[in-house]
Amino acid sequence: MGRIYQFLDERLNLTPLLRDITDHPVPDHANVLKTRSAFIYCFGGIAFFIILLQALSGVFLMLYYSPTPEDAHASVTYIQNETAFGALLQGLHRVGASAAVIMVLLHMLRVFFTGSYKNPRELxxxxxxxxxxxxxxxxxxxxxxxxxxxxxxxxxxxxNMVANVPLIGDFLASALRGGNEMGTLTLLRFFVIHVMFLPALLAIFLAAHFFMLRRQGISRPL
Ligand code: HEM
Structure with a gap:
């Protein structure tokens, strides 16, 4: 491992870049090893970890999932009953979805109650x-x-709730539905949004989130 790193470092000068990313000591008030109540500062990291697990389990589920009204349900049943670790993966992905929402909300509450949204972290x-x-x-x-x-x-x-959005609601709902009836296009669109559009958007916004976090550092204690 050391020799591979040396080989790459000589050619790409990786060390300053890695230092910049990893060489930031966690301050005591946000370090669980030093301050017990610092666990609230872990919520964002746990949310990120769950999201990585969702991406990994999602990619494996996609190997068998078929986004058509004829096959979708059968393919999910097949994943659960016939594939190796399929039930585990599918269960992990389903529970992980709720866990991600819960952790993000907890993280948001931590940021709110420690006042970390204030200047200079509004963006x-x-x-x-x-x-x-x-x-x-x-x-x-x-x-x-x-x-x-x-x-x-x-x-x-x-x-139906989307359709109630003022002005653009009807357009938005029928664009998502792919017409006036739920069917083949709805399932395909939801699938493509789920596995293409949203992951790309998430990657962009997470990159911005972590970039700003690195530039500004973690907020100071109250
Ligand atoms: C996908 C969802 C999210 C992930 C993975 C994520 C990840 C993180 C991580 C790892 C940190 C470092 C500190 C910590 O963990 O508490 C952080 C900080 C921060 N996050 Fe998030 N976050 C997410 C969503 C949110 C949401 C919903 C908000 C508020 C609306 C938010 C606002 C902030 C702010 C303001 C900071 C800086 C906090 C400080 O300096 O104390 N984040 N985020």
């Missing part, structure tokens, strides 16, 4: 709000994918 709070919306959108689009009765009717209700 990072705004980026955070977009992150929350993206995580919720993952949940909304993912819920339809098993294409069972619960998924179908929950999405019907959800799209």
């Amino acid at each position: 990072n709070w705004v980026v955070g709000v977009f992150l929350l919306l993206i995580v919720l959108a993952f949940g909304f689009t993912g819920y339809l994918l098993p294409w069972d009765q619960k998924a179908y009717w929950a999405t019907t209700v959800g799209l």
Whole structure:
């Protein structure tokens, strides 16, 4: 490992870059090894870890999932019953979706109650709000994918709510639905949004979130 790193470092001068990313001691008030109440500063990191697990389990689920009304439900049942570790992966992905929302909300509460949204971190709070919306959108689009009765009717209700958005509601709902009826296009669109659009958006907003975090450092204790 050392020799591979040396080989790459000689050619790409990686060390200053890695120092910049990793060489930041955690201050005592945010360090669980030094201050017990610092666990509240872990919520953002735990949310990030869960999101990484979601991406990993999602990629494996995609190997078998088929986004058509004819096959979707059967493919999920197949994953659960016939594939190696399929039930575990699918369960992890489903529970992970709720866990991600809960951790992001806890993280947001921590940021709020420690006043960390104030100057100079206002922009990072705004980026955070977009992150929350993206995580919720993952949940909304993912819920339809098993294409069972619960998924179908929950999405019907959800799209009716979208249609009530002032001015653009009807357009937005029919764009998401792919017409006036829920069907092949709805499932395909939700799938593509879930596995292409949202991951790309999430990556961009997370990069901005972490960039600002590195530039500004963690907020000081109250
Ligand atoms: C995908 C969701 C999110 C992830 C993975 C994430 C990750 C993180 C991480 C790892 C930190 C470092 C400190 C900590 O963990 O507490 C952080 C800080 C911060 N986050 Fe998030 N975050 C997310 C969503 C949000 C949301 C929803 C908000 C607020 C609306 C937010 C606002 C902030 C702010 C203002 C900081 C700086 C806090 C400080 O300096 O004390 N984040 N985020």
